Amino acid sequence: MNTASPRPQRLVIGISGASGAIYGVRLLELLRDTPIETHLVVxxxxxxxxxxxxxxxxxxxxxxxxVCYSNQDIGAAVASGSFKTMGMIVAPCSVRTMSEIASGVTSTLLTRAADVILKERRRLVLMVRETPLHRNHLRTMTELAELGAIIAPPVPAFYAKPASLAEMVDHTLGRVLDLLDIELGVVRRWRETPEDLPTLDEVEMTIRER
Incomplete structure (x- = not known):
């Protein structure tokens, strides 16, 4: 008989110093009333x-x-691969944090936790917030992708016709949560509500009018 228990619904949330702190804050808000435990490192x-x-x-x-941890607490639960989690989202992820994770030379709990996610082959999503990107940025992203991380810059989806910045943030986070198979109903999905989307004829007419 298989007596193995299911993996606990724990998600590590990292917030680094890049612009876009609202992504981390709103992510915590969205997950607060779900069965998923959020383990926060800032x-x-x-x-x-x-x-x-x-x-x-x-x-x-x-x-x-x-649960919250000090970023200097290298002995925290999330610093060990034996502490089972669904994965980790860094929202937002600064270039420094991204680079430290890619190097494997981790000096804080945030980057150590991310390194653990990689070595345990769990889902690591980095919402890298930087633009424009130079060659080394792109090379670092490629290296991380090869290691198994998912690079998910917070790019807005205008097809969803967001009416506010809050809707834009929620849609972006919803798409990130899709990567961990977490559905919170905040994504307006393409063609799921076709009556709200223009037909090809309507698009062509709009182009001609312009």
Whole structure:
């Protein structure tokens, strides 16, 4: 008889110092009322970005997660491959964080946790937030992709016709959660509501009118 227990529904969430702290905050909000445990690690620079972009402090962010860790706590549960998780999302992911993960020389819990996800062959999604990209950025992304990471820059989907920045953020995060087979109903999927989408004739007419 197979008595193996199912993998716990735990997701590691990393927030680094890149612009776009709202992605990490909103991700925690979306997952808060689900059975999924969120295990949060935030870099020091992320706290600065968080305060500047959202007005939130660390004390306000902590209650949004199931478990929080200090970025200096290299002995935390998420630093070990024996601690089973669904994977990890870094939202947003700075170039420095991306580069440290790619090198394997991890100096913080955030990058160590990501390295663990890679070595255990779990799903690692990096919402890299930088533009334009130079050659080394692209090479680092390629190296990470070859290691098994998924590079998912927060690119808006205009076909969904977002009416607000909040809708744009939710759609982007919904597509990221798709990568871990997590469905929260925040994605307006292409052609699932065809009545809301223009026909080819309507598109051609609009082009002619312009």
């Amino acid at each position: 870099s020091k620079s992320a706290l600065i970005t968080l305060s500047h972009e959202t007005g939130l402090s660390w004390s306000q962010l902590k209650p949004m997660a199931t």
